Amino acid sequence: MxxxxxxxxxxxxxxxxxTRPKLVVVGNGMAGVRTLEELLxxxxxxxxxxxxxxxxxxxxxxxxxxxxxxxxxxxKEIILNDVDWYENHDIKLNTSSRITRIDRVLRQVFxxxxxxxxxxxxxxxxxxxxxxxxxxxxxxxGVLSYRDIADTDAMIEAASRYHHxxxxxxxxxxxxxxxxxxxxxxxxxxxxxMPWLMxxxxxxxxxxxxxxxLEDRGLxxxxxxxxxxxxxGEDGRVCALRFKDGSTLxxxxxxxxxxxxxxxxxxxxxxxxxxxxIVVNDTLQTFDPRIYAVxxxxxxRGIAYGLVAPLFEQAKVAANHLAEYGIACYKGSVTSTKLxxxxxxxxxxxxxxxxxxxxxxxxxxxxxGVYKKLVLKDDQLVxxxxxxxxxxxxxxxxxxxxxxxxxxxxxxxxFGQHHLGDSGHKGETQASSLPDHAEICxxxxxxxGTIIKTIKERGLFTLEEVRQHTKASSSCGSCTxxxxxLLASTVGGAYQPADGLHKALCPCTDHTHEEVRKAIREExxxxxxxxxxxxxxxxxxxxxxxxxxxxYYLISSWPHEARDxxxxxxxNERAHANxxxxxxxxxxxxxxGGLATPAELRAIADAAEKYAVPTLKITGGQRIxxxxxxxKDLPRMWADxxxxxxxxxxxxxKSLRTVKTCVGSEHCRFGTQRSMALGVRLEKMLFGMWTPxxxxxxxxxxxxxxxxxxxxxxxxxxxxxxxxxxxxGNGGIKTVVAQFLCKVASDDEVLEVVGAFLQLYREQARYLxxxxxxxxxxxxxxxxxxxxxxxxxxxxxxxxxxxxxxGTEDPWTEIAANPSHLQEFEVMSL
Amino acid sequence: MAQWKRICTLDEIPRxxxxxxxxxxxxxxxxxxxxxxxxxxxxxxxxxKQGPLSQGLVTDTHVTCPLHGWRISLVDGQAQGADAGCAAxxxxxxxxxxxxxxSSHESH
Ligand SMILES: Cc1cc2nc3c(=O)[nH]c(=O)nc-3n(C[C@H](O)[C@H](O)[C@H](O)COP(=O)(O)OP(=O)(O)OC[C@H]3O[C@@H](n4cnc5c(N)ncnc54)[C@H](O)[C@@H]3O)c2cc1C
Ligand code: SF4
Ligand code: FES
Numbered sequence: 001m002x003x004x005x006x007x008x009x010x011x012x013x014x015x016x017x018x019t020r021p022k023l024v025v026v027g028n029g030m031a032g033v034r035t036l037e038e039l040l041x042x043x044x045x046x047x048x049x050x051x052x053x054x055x056x057x058x059x060x061x062x063x064x065x066x067x068x069x070x071x072x073x074x075x076k077e078i079i080l081n082d083v084d085w086y087e088n089h090d091i092k093l094n095t096s097s098r099i100t101r102i103d104r105v106l107r108q109v110f111x112x113x114x115x116x117x118x119x120x121x122x123x124x125x126x127x128x129x130x131x132x133x134x135x136x137x138x139x140x141x142g143v144l145s146y147r148d149i150a151d152t153d154a155m156i157e158a159a160s161r162y163h164h165x166x167x168x169x170x171x172x173x174x175x176x177x178x179x180x181x182x183x184x185x186x187x188x189x190x191x192x193x194m195p196w197l198m199x200x201x202x203x204x205x206x207x208x209x210x211x212x213x214l215e216d217r218g219l220x221x222x223x224x225x226x227x228x229x230x231x232x233g234e235d236g237r238v239c240a241l242r243f244k245d246g247s248t249l250x251x252x253x254x255x256x257x258x259x260x261x262x263x264x265x266x267x268x269x270x271x272x273x274x275x276x277x278i279v280v281n282d283t284l285q286t287f288d289p290r291i292y293a294v295x296x297x298x299x300x301r302g303i304a305y306g307l308v309a310p311l312f313e314q315a316k317v318a319a320n321h322l323a324e325y326g327i328a329c330y331k332g333s334v335t336s337t338k339l340x341x342x343x344x345x346x347x348x349x350x351x352x353x354x355x356x357x358x359x360x361x362x363x364x365x366x367x368x369g370v371y372k373k374l375v376l377k378d379d380q381l382v383x384x385x386x387x388x389x390x391x392x393x394x395x396x397x398x399x400x401x402x403x404x405x406x407x408x409x410x411x412x413x414x415f416g417q418h419h420l421g422d423s424g425h426k427g428e429t430q431a432s433s434l435p436d437h438a439e440i441c442x443x444x445x446x447x448x449g450t451i452i453k454t455i456k457e458r459g460l461f462t463l464e465e466v467r468q469h470t471k472a473s474s475s476c477g478s479c480t481x482x483x484x485x486l487l488a489s490t491v492g493g494a495y496q497p498a499d500g501l502h503k504a505l506c507p508c509t510d511h512t513h514e515e516v517r518k519a520i521r522e523e524x525x526x527x528x529x530x531x532x533x534x535x536x537x538x539x540x541x542x543x544x545x546x547x548x549x550x551x552y553y554l555i556s557s558w559p560h561e562a563r564d565x566x567x568x569x570x571x572n573e574r575a576h577a578n579x580x581x582x583x584x585x586x587x588x589x590x591x592x593g594g595l596a597t598p599a600e601l602r603a604i605a606d607a608a609e610k611y612a613v614p615t616l617k618i619t620g621g622q623r624i625x626x627x628x629x630x631x632k633d634l635p636r637m638w639a640d641x642x643x644x645x646x647x648x649x650x651x652x653x654k655s656l657r658t659v660k661t662c663v664g665s666e667h668c669r670f671g672t673q674r675s676m677a678l679g680v681r682l683e684k685m686l687f688g689m690w691t692p693x694x695x696x697x698x699x700x701x702x703x704x705x706x707x708x709x710x711x712x713x714x715x716x717x718x719x720x721x722x723x724x725x726x727x728x729g730n731g732g733i734k735t736v737v738a739q740f741l742c743k744v745a746s747d748d749e750v751l752e753v754v755g756a757f758l759q760l761y762r763e764q765a766r767y768l769x770x771x772x773x774x775x776x777x778x779x780x781x782x783x784x785x786x787x788x789x790x791x792x793x794x795x796x797x798x799x800x801x802x803x804x805x806x807g808t809e810d811p812w813t814e815i816a817a818n819p820s821h822l823q824e825f826e827v828m829s830l
Numbered sequence: 831m832a833q834w835k836r837i838c839t840l841d842e843i844p845r846x847x848x849x850x851x852x853x854x855x856x857x858x859x860x861x862x863x864x865x866x867x868x869x870x871x872x873x874x875x876x877x878x879k880q881g882p883l884s885q886g887l888v889t890d891t892h893v894t895c896p897l898h899g900w901r902i903s904l905v906d907g908q909a910q911g912a913d914a915g916c917a918a919x920x921x922x923x924x925x926x927x928x929x930x931x932x933s934s935h936e937s938h
Pocket of ligand 2: 662663664665668669670671672675700701702703704705706707
């Protein structure tokens with residue numbers, strides 16, 4: 001014995017270590033570890049965590065076993081959490097350690113390799129086990145199932161020694177296995193008991209197309225065949241299948257893939273209530289309150305899920321309760337399926353078969369290998385099968401999950417969200433047909449190969465993650481559809497588009513845009529700190545996503561009361577000019593309705609010379625852009641322009657941009673209305689209006705529509721008897737034709753309807769929604785009801801807009817004349 | 831030894847805002863003030879494509895670059911999240927409400 005105890009034992013142990021409750025996780029797979037990741041985000045130090053996994057590996061991406069089998073990836077690439085991850089988070093990991101018994105009284109688990117661990121909370125995530133047909137010969141050497149790395153290794157090994165394989169089961173996994181073995185050079189026959197493939201995900205026509213393209217890749221099929229026996233060869237291995245009708249099929253390898261069963265053996269032996277899975281409530285708690293369960297082993301409201309996306313949703317909820325936040329609730333998931341066979345595009349979701357009380361919309365073009373079926377019920381999309389062209393699967397999934405009414409969309413529903421074509425990638429809508437070097441994201445120059453590689457290597461599952469890691473789709477967003485397709489075809493059904501209706505404003509909060517707005521209105525909140533305190537923001541002063549949104553919500557909800565916060569605006573709105581890539585700015589004076597006087601043109605020319613402006617450009621909005629101005633010159637340039645009456649064009653803002661006009665009946669021989677005069681009136685009325693996103697108007701004097709009213713947020717077309725008003729068009733990244741709102745007789749009515757429409761948009765759209773996005777969600781019928789049919793409501797909206805715009809000043813003149821505003825533009829020196 | 835030179839007072843930078851300080855030659859220096867009145871200085875150059883960080887949005891102890899939205903730590907200049915890169919930090923002092931930078935810093 002030493003005289004003195006070692007120094008460090010004199011140090012008091014941290015309190016956390018002494019009192020931390022113990023969390024034990026059984027099952028080191030995708031659902032269990034995901035729950036831990038979610039838990040660590042919420043409460044990193046709450047538990048002393050121990051994980052048991054019967055496989056010898058750290059957590060890996062099981063769904064990528066298929067590309068591994070097909071030789072497209074290596075095992076190393078599919079590890080999701082390496083051993084260091086467990087260590088860094090202070091999690092004790094026991095691999096190759098199967099838990100065989102739970103003592104719920106002593107609260108201990110026992111493993112086959114002799115370990116005993118106490119728990120305060122237990123999380124069961126034991127996954128599922130492949131179902132093995134109980135036929136003679138099922139346990140012969142050479143008969144495999146397809147579930148984990150060991151199975152995959154065994155198949156790869158067999159493929160190097162044998163030539164003929166049979167896969168029993170023509171479902172998702174069976175086909176992926178068959179494809180993989182074929183890629184490794186074996187001849188493969190798929191034996192399926194049902195009359196067509198993937199009958200749980202596909203209807204017959206889609207399955208026929210799938211079968212044909214798999215046959216083209218060299219797979220063979222025996223459908224409607226029931227296997228009755230596996231026969232033993234001389235070497236003791238399996239040598240053939242015998243079918244019910246007595247016929248036989250020779251083989252050297254059999255992969256059984258006929259379904260999975262929730263792995264409940266352990267839970268059942270501990271007396272936990274199981275019924276086709278470990279039964280849990282909406283908080284993922286089992287009948288023993290100390291024990292939670294997630295993943296494929298679980299039965300929630302009678303459903304056991306077999307895809308990753310629902311498990312991830314469960315993981316989030318379970319983590320929330322383990323962290324003792326106690327506010328999350330799992331209500332079940334709508335799932336979708338994608339087959340991960342490179343080059344085959346297939347998607348299915350919901351009630352795809354249709355029933356007596358539903359209707360089908362079908363497009364079938366077998367020669368082109370395209371089949372699409374949408375199932376509608378009560379004006380909602382309830383199911384979809386897509387084959388050959390899955391460009392719009394994310395959109396359909398969204399419609400399905402949101403249970404959105406599709407009445408208005410119906411005429412073009414089948415052609416998808418993208419049928420009008422996004423600019424920027426040559427109208428290409430089928431990611432799978434593109435070569436690896438094809439550029440997907442034109443803004444950030446990211447090609448297909450890079451995106452797929454990053455998704456696989458980094459283990460990404462969401463669009464947000466792909467944006468962070470590759471930058472693809474993070475700028476203009478026009479390639480979002482393509483990126484979603486790549487994600488979906490790489491991780492299969494594991495990809496789920498975000499829930500559009502209940503999307504949190506940003507990672508700083510769990511509240512939606514709508515909830516935040518409601519709080520601002522009902523609680524009369526007037527500053528950003530008040531909002532953040534009231535709604536318990538998670539970050540001290542927000543992020544670059546929420547601050548500008550909150551600022552907008554405040555000034556639009558409480559005009560003349562809430563004070564604008566310049567530090568929460570993007571630089572363009574703070575500097576009232578557009579920042580360019582070299583840090584210089586561009587200045588666009590307003591030319592009302594695109595009209596200019598000689599004096600105004602002279603003032604622009606003079607300013608351009610005085611401040612050595614390198615580029616002058618006539619814009620698409622009928623104005624002149626002075627590009628390359630130094631920030632410190634801005635106020636003086638504005639003061640010079642103001643002398644000739646020129647004011648800010650707000651070309652930099654989420655605000656009224658331009659009102660484009662044609663010459664109209666003032667000069668044009670076709671003109672029926674004075675489009676210039678009306679355009680100028682509208683622009684003067686709306687001057688200085690802040691909106692969720694930019695707003696562009698146009699007025700044409702007759703249906704020849706020279707001002708392009710059909711692609712504006714608000715487009716007006718003069719006709720003999722008055723004006724037609726169109727709304728929610730868009731000429732930007734995505735061309736969308738404006739929709740007819742109503743017809744009115746006089747200029748005054750145009751002002752009122754347009755004012756009411758824009759006020760409704762200001763009050764209801766989410767920050768950064770263009771009018772087209774908002775109307776798509778709110779529905780044109782609702783908009784019509786508010787601003788066309790309900791005259792009283794129209795009037796109130798219009799008045800609220802006029803009130804908000806009362807006394808609007810030109811920001812340029814204001815800044816130039818007010819020394820306290822100049823600080824933003826002044827440069828100091830060392 | 832470093833020579834400290836007074837540049838401005840704390841009040842001359844808005845909370846959650848920034849100011850630009852020109853040196854003899856580019857790049858400039860960006861001075862940031864946080865919500866709790868800490869002051870940081872970085873070279874006014876984003877590690878991504880040299881965007882002017884001084885023009886970004888300041889949150890907590892980070893600035894979001896105005897050009898493509900990289901988030902840069904004011905404390906050590908490191909890009910956050912999945913982005914990799916580092917903006918140069920510049921020594922800065924806050925004393926009696928005065929902000930000072932080292933004047934011997936290159937130039938002159
Ligand atoms: C080849 C293949 C392809 C797939 N493709 C897709 C796809 O494209 N899209 C999709 O969404 N889903 C796909 N899936 C399904 C997906 O992988 C599963 O839904 C998911 O992995 C289930 O997660 P889990 O954590 O519940 O179970 P698992 O990931 O199976 O994890 C359970 C773990 O617990 C261990 N375990 C079990 N009992 C014990 C015990 N008593 N003690 C200790 N450890 C134990 C198991 O060994 C296993 O490692 C695929 C599955 C396979 C096999
Ligand atoms: S839209 Fe009609 S009125 Fe206007 S310029 Fe064209 S033809 Fe003339
Ligand atoms: S230059 Fe800063 S993010 Fe691109």
